[in-house]
Amino acid sequence: MLSRASYIVNKLSAGSSNPLCFVLNNAFCIVWLLILCLKRNMATWIRSLPGAWWESSDERALRGLVEKQVKVDDVRANPAEDENCRCFKRARTDNVSSPEQLRQHATGKLGMKPQVWTAKKVDSLGYKEAHKKFLADFSEFAETEKSFQAIRDKDFSCLDEQELTFLDYTGSMLTPLSLIDSHTEFLRKTIIANPHSNSLPSEMASGVDERARAAVLNMFHADPSEYTIMWTQNATGALKLVGESYPFGEDGVYMYAPDSHNSVLGVARYAKQYRMFPFVQGSWMWNIPEACKLMTAISHVSKGTNKLVAITGQSNVSGIKHPLGEMVRTAHKNGWDVMLDSAAMAPTSRLNLSEIGVEYACVSFYKMFGYPTGIGALVAKKSALQKLNRPWFSGGTVRMVRSDTEKGLYVIMHKKENAEYFEDGTPNFQMSAAVEEGVRYVQSIGIDRITVHTSSLIRWIGGELRQLYWDEDSLGRTRPLLKFPAMKSDDGCIQGSSLAFAMYTKENKLIPHQLIGNVARERGIAIRTGCFCNPGTGLEFFQSSMHKLSSGKFFEFADGNPAEDILDEFRGIGFIRVSVGFPTTFMDAFKFVSFLKEDILRRPKDISTLTDEWLTKMAPPASLC
Ligand SMILES: Cc1ncc(COP(=O)(O)O)c(C=O)c1O
Incomplete structure (x- = not known):
């Protein structure tokens, strides 16, 4: 008009x-x-x-739709509906079909729009006081704080530019800028090609590769006359390599720790007999005497069979580093081979193979120095490799093959102590150069200094979190916000670079981990929530909910298609994990603690309401890993 x-x-x-x-x-x-x-x-x-106070408008729109039970397919089939929802409109044009993709859309991941956090301003006075006290309490941290800050400023400046508080270093280290630069420079100037050829560029690639292998062995104190290294895709690839080649046969036994990563548990698929040793009751500590007893007892009844025990350097859930010496000694005395999952430990702790003497150890390099992904290693005793039999061969693993219609295949494999026997196809020859750079990078910082830096931060965070209580309720009761399984340091356990806990409402109801993950994300804090591919700790902690699955039906559950109602019972069950790395500053730790105090503890009613809402409407089907 x-x-x-x-x-x-x-x-x-x-x-x-x-x-x-x-x-x-x-x-x-x-x-x-x-x-x-x-x-x-x-x-x-x-x-x-309407909606929660931290939700972005896209998320609110998405939430509205989820509440109305509008499915992506319905909307795609009926374009007229819900035209007011921006993310759905974009989803249609970009052909997004799954709810997960849709969620990513809503947070801008697929649209690649810049991330915008609503990071809170830090209470600078509170920060200064806390920092001063922290430095007084952790004097070793204080000595090197400036040099770690310099690394942060030089190589991880995007964290501060984007106001992101990253606390998921057990998930992965972030990419240091200087490693990308040095690798790019290397690739620009060096002509390298497939090392299986005989040309100069191939020779150059082989030389670079050899140097990288030597650097890794050196870093892990592995004597090259005793140990060798095989490149794998990641730690999981290394575990699988041992699992599929280990001669379990009919009587061989596989044993593992209760808080093992799924990649360790998966090896049980190759063994006809497998056992788990237990936790100390009510805690996340291994029952080491029980584990040693079990190993001894099994070796008495199954003399001469092959036995493999898997232990973990640092639990990726609890963050605990167990004392390994006694277990390894008992294992060796009783004829067991030991496989060490050092994926979560190696980034922040010294792995000394000459001291611990395990047969097999595995790592992922992206967890240690953030670049590159797609390459890990199995470091193994040459003598232990003699035992392994690969179930197949491929380009790279054989010296000669003749294929004949009448006589079939005639194959000469590489020697078992050679890495080639275990490496399928063309090795990742561009990235092994980056691994050498990465090793040098970590060594220039110093692994022991990294241990002090990270363990100081995690101990401070743990101390602060244990003091978080809800206000008194009408009956004068106070309840802790968080629950941690007990850990006694006099048992030789050490808290590594991460910490996990479950969070409860004022009414003592478990707060779904997804909810906390969501709030943290909106505040610009990156943490990990769930069970982190490690169901064992969940089994111990949430026993009452887990009883249905704790009846030795591991494989049936994994093989089958579990009924929706079983999955439904696990809505919201899982932990919240904070993990730190060498780029972490005290400010990051302070921001996380402040976040729990200000965004959670001050809003008991909102948290209770959202917990109920989440459990009834929002939670996606739970996964146990
Ligand atoms: C203890 C532990 N083991 C194994 C793995 C598997 O590592 P990847 O996924 O790099 O193979 C992880 C990953 O987080 C881990 O923390």
Whole structure:
């Protein structure tokens, strides 16, 4: 209507020099513009009214739809519906089909729009006081704080530029800028090619590769006359390599720790007999005497059979580093081979193979120095490799093959102590150069200094979190916000670079980990929530809910298609994990603790309501890993 009026005034004033017409015409335009702006702001404002206080408008829209049980497919089939939901509109044009993709859309991941966090301003006075006390309590940290800050400023500046508090270093180290630079420089200037050829560039690639292998062995104190290294895709690849080649046969036994990563548990698929040794009751500590007894007893009844025990350097859930010496000694005394999962330990602790003497150890390099991904290693005793038999051969693993219609295949494999026997196809020859750089990078910082830096931060965070209590309720009760399984340091256990806990409402109801992960994300804090591919700790902690699955039906559960109602019982069950790395600063730790105090503890009612809502409406089917 307004535009029509403006049009009429325009017509009337056409060719007219009347100043009134001129003013009227412009006034209409201004009013028209004002209304347009108001309309847009009002819509945003109205949309912002319902829902949780931290949700972005996209998320709120998504939440509205989830609450209305609108499925992606329905919306795609019926484009007229819910035109007001921006993310759904974008989803349609970009052909997004799964709810997960949709969620990513809502947070801008697929659209690649820049991430915008609503990071809170830090209480600078509180920070200064806490920092001062922290430095006084952790004097070793204080000595090297400046040099770690310099690394942070040089190689991880994007964290501060984007105001992201990253506390998921057990998931992966972030990529240091200087490693990308040095690797790019290397690739620009060096001509390397498939090392299986005989050319100069191949020779160059082989030389680089050899240097990288030597650097890794050196880093892990592995004597090259005793140990060798095989490149794998990651730690999982290394575990699988041992699992599929270990001669379990009919009577061989596989044993593993209760808080093992799924990649360790998966090896049980290759063994006809497998056992788990238990935790100390009510805690996340291994029952080491029990484990040693079990190994001894099994070796008495199954003399001469092959036995493999898997232990973990640092649990990726509890963050505990167990004393390994006694277990390894008992294992060796009783004829067991030992496989060490050092994926979570190696990034922040010294792995000394000459001291611990395990047969097999595995790592993922992206966890240690953040670049590159897609390459890990199995470091193994040459003598232990003699035992392994690969179930297949491929380019790279053989010296000669003849294929004959009548006589079949004639194959000469590489020697078992050679890495080639275990490496399928062309090795990752570009990335092994980056591994050498990465090793040098970590060594220049110093692994022992990294241990002090990270363990100081995690101990401080743990101490602060243990003091978080809800206010008294009407009956005068106070309840802890968080629950940690007990750990006694006098048992030789050490808290590594991570910490996990479960969070409870004021009414003592488990807060779904997804909810906390979501709130943290909106605050610009990256943490890990769930069970982290390690169901053992969950089994111990959430026993009452897990009883259905704790009846030795591991394989049936994994093989079958579990009924929805079983999955339903696990809604929201899982932990919250914070993990630190050498780029972590005290400010990161302080921000996380402040986040729990300000965003969770001060909002008991919101948290309780959202917990109920999440459990009934929002939670996706749970996964146990
Ligand atoms: C203890 C532990 N073992 C094994 C793995 C598997 O590592 P990847 O996924 O790099 O193979 C992880 C990954 O987080 C881990 O923490």
